[in-house]
Amino acid sequence: MAINDIHEYMANVGKRAKVAASTLAASDTQTKNLALCAIKNAIIDHKDDILSQNAIDVANAKNSGLDSALLDRLVIDDARFDGMVASLNDVLGLQDPVGEIEQMTYRPSGIWLGKMRVPLGVVGMIYESRPNVTLEAASLAIKSGNAIILRGGSEAFYSNQAIARCVHMGLKAANLPTDCVQVLKTTDRSAVDSLITMTDCVDVVIPRGGKGLIERISKGASVPVIKHLDGNCHTYIDKDADNQMSVSIALNAKTSRYGTCNTTETLLVHEDKVDILVDVLSAMAAADENMQFRVCHRSQSVLANAKLNIIPATEDDWYAEYLAPILAVKVVTDIDEAISHINHYGSHHTDVIITNNYADSQKFIRQVDSSSVMVNASSRFADGFEYGLGAEIGISTDKIHARGPVGLHGLTSQKWIVLGSGQVR
Incomplete structure (x- = not known):
């Protein structure tokens, strides 16, 4: 008009x-x-x-x-x-x-x-x-x-x-x-x-x-x-995570939809669970043949023989909201490094821990500074409809007045x- x-x-x-x-x-x-x-x-x-x-x-x-x-x-x-x-x-x-x-x-x-x-x-x-x-x-x-x-x-x-x-x-x-x-x-x-x-x-x-x-x-x-500026969401697989649950949640969090702000963009894995990387990433590649993985140097050796589309990650990848079949992958020493990484590089939107360790789950939800923090559930649940709000007018990563959906x-x-x-x- x-x-x-x-x-x-x-x-x-x-x-x-x-x-x-x-x-x-x-x-x-x-x-x-x-x-x-x-x-x-x-x-x-x-x-x-x-x-x-x-x-x-x-x-x-x-x-x-x-x-x-x-x-x-x-x-x-x-x-x-x-x-x-x-x-x-x-x-x-x-x-x-x-x-x-x-x-x-x-x-x-x-x-x-x-x-x-x-x-x-x-x-x-x-x-x-x-x-x-x-x-x-x-x-x-x-x-x-x-x-x-x-x-x-x-x-x-x-x-x-x-x-x-x-x-x-x-x-x-x-x-x-x-x-x-x-x-x-x-x-x-x-x-x-x-x-x-x-x-x-x-x-x-x-x-x-x-x-x-x-x-x-x-x-x-x-x-x-x-407001929220972007949705750089993380899924962290802890040392005490269930393997089947880890594959299922990570797969859904990344591949169910790419164009949403609650899609996981970075996968963090405890060094004691690196063997699960092949299963998780292979499941994603099977779901979408165009999946590309931008991985840290510690991940590269684990994935050397896997038939996956892998390139080395850069510093910018840890900040990225791809909204595409691209996933950043990093192996961390422990939960403290995972929390530190999320709070530094993340957008304070939605972050997930997969673990059967109660103490670790409580530490994660207390110390991760995001509007939604989840234990053993896909980041894709960060949504007004799923939260029982009927709908949402947006998701806020601000700390004043409203936060989250x-x-x-x-x-x-x-x-x-x-x-x-x-x-x-």
Whole structure:
């Protein structure tokens, strides 16, 4: 859509969002759930339109040579469509956090005080590919009482607009303003520059995409940002790990999908378990003949006779988020070296230990500084849906406000409330 004055357009979007946020914040759970039910029905009724618009986006993306990881995220097939509907159902079933009062305490003065959950207000979200995010973000925002401004990538423009039309149908059915969810009708990058500096209208910005996008948003934003830069996730096979479990978890963590931020990018193996390397890497190579392994010098001797695509790792490989059939591999002396490596090179997203040693598992989860730390489970579980959040609006590696998958509670804040009966100080 051609818009002559982007700054004026965005100012109007922000003002409308702020007004809509007030209406939505005052709405009860029944009204919000009515909107979500109507959105679900509209999505199902207009499946053909959504898939056809997505096909246009995919065709355009292929012609423009879009990166394979982004192309994978762009596609909506029948299974992913069903997943979108299931996610919406999950959000419908979640308890509404708005208005929850916690930690009520009686004070000697006679007052009672506690904390009440309230919406953040207006959320701005910038994201790439993944048109399913449009629906997930909209549903989470509505349920948590927030208005949201969504700026998807140009590669998903038609898909996002088709989903937005269904969202607006649902909001109208519940007599809520359609401005509660606004999907920008422009792909002009200057719209993003406006969005992230609209401190008078926007309360928080959530970027979801590649490291370059998130770095640009973080540096240019005057609105608070909830972010994670990349997903350099690790799986560490400890000295007391079960062999079969190690192969199964590592295989899933790396090869189930490459284009996700919870995919394992580095495999660490205790020196007492180096013999398992051939089994683990061979299983990955069998799953994908294009798998390449970038290995440390200690790994090379162990893998010398294995028929695998191996090259020596460089320092840069320990920092890399490949989003591709590439895995960095390192043999470590002990759990302390594994923890040190993860905290130094990792992105504080998701890290895994495979072990039957309770003391080691506890040491790992206490000392690894990441938003999700797992014992004997695939890193691919780091996801709002898998965590029972219904969906997620993103994963935060920040330490302030929200950390890990951000669901309904992550889209709320708390305010102190005081209940008295005439007390004065």
